[in-house]
Amino acid sequence: MMTKNMQGGSIGYLCGLVCIGLCFALLVYSTSDMANAQNIDAESEKTAPVTLARAWSPETIPGRSNSVVYLDIQNNSDEIIQLTSVSSDIARSAKLHESLLVDGMMKMQSVPSLSISPGERVSLKPGGLHLMLMGLKKPLAVGDSHRLVLDFSKGHTIELEVTVFPISQLSFPDN
Numbered sequence: 001m002m003t004k005n006m007q008g009g010s011i012g013y014l015c016g017l018v019c020i021g022l023c024f025a026l027l028v029y030s031t032s033d034m035a036n037a038q039n040i041d042a043e044s045e046k047t048a049p050v051t052l053a054r055a056w057s058p059e060t061i062p063g064r065s066n067s068v069v070y071l072d073i074q075n076n077s078d079e080i081i082q083l084t085s086v087s088s089d090i091a092r093s094a095k096l097h098e099s100l101l102v103d104g105m106m107k108m109q110s111v112p113s114l115s116i117s118p119g120e121r122v123s124l125k126p127g128g129l130h131l132m133l134m135g136l137k138k139p140l141a142v143g144d145s146h147r148l149v150l151d152f153s154k155g156h157t158i159e160l161e162v163t164v165f166p167i168s169q170l171s172f173p174d175n
């Protein structure tokens, strides 16, 4: 079943413990290695308006039915491009979320859309923006991959494979 649901943001939405733990632990994580980005999508030619790279999910913690997807989104065009919706066939819903530290508590809110400036690269990573998968139909195990479809403004739709890494991975592996 495909889901398309990026609307209706609810401020202060509390995510599952998996996500909270990840984000909290990784607030101080810095991404200095983005130059090593590997394009993994079929549409990831430099000339494509939007390219995606380094897409990964942490494995599912036993008993949890939520997970997240992190990736880099690069706008190669000379126009602002918006991420408008996300679809996953392994989750009941897929939404853009943002982690925020509010009064010492890590919380999440859904983000209706994401605008990416011309030439800009946005990194969805632990502690910040992420794609939230809720209601997983099966646990994500290390080595698995799952399919995601991202819809952007200007009619750009990109399908990609997301690799599942150990929860200890913390970022897309460089090797």
Ligand SMILES: [Cu+2]
Binding pocket: 015, 019, 097, 098, 108, 130, 131, 132
């Ligand atoms: Cu979330």
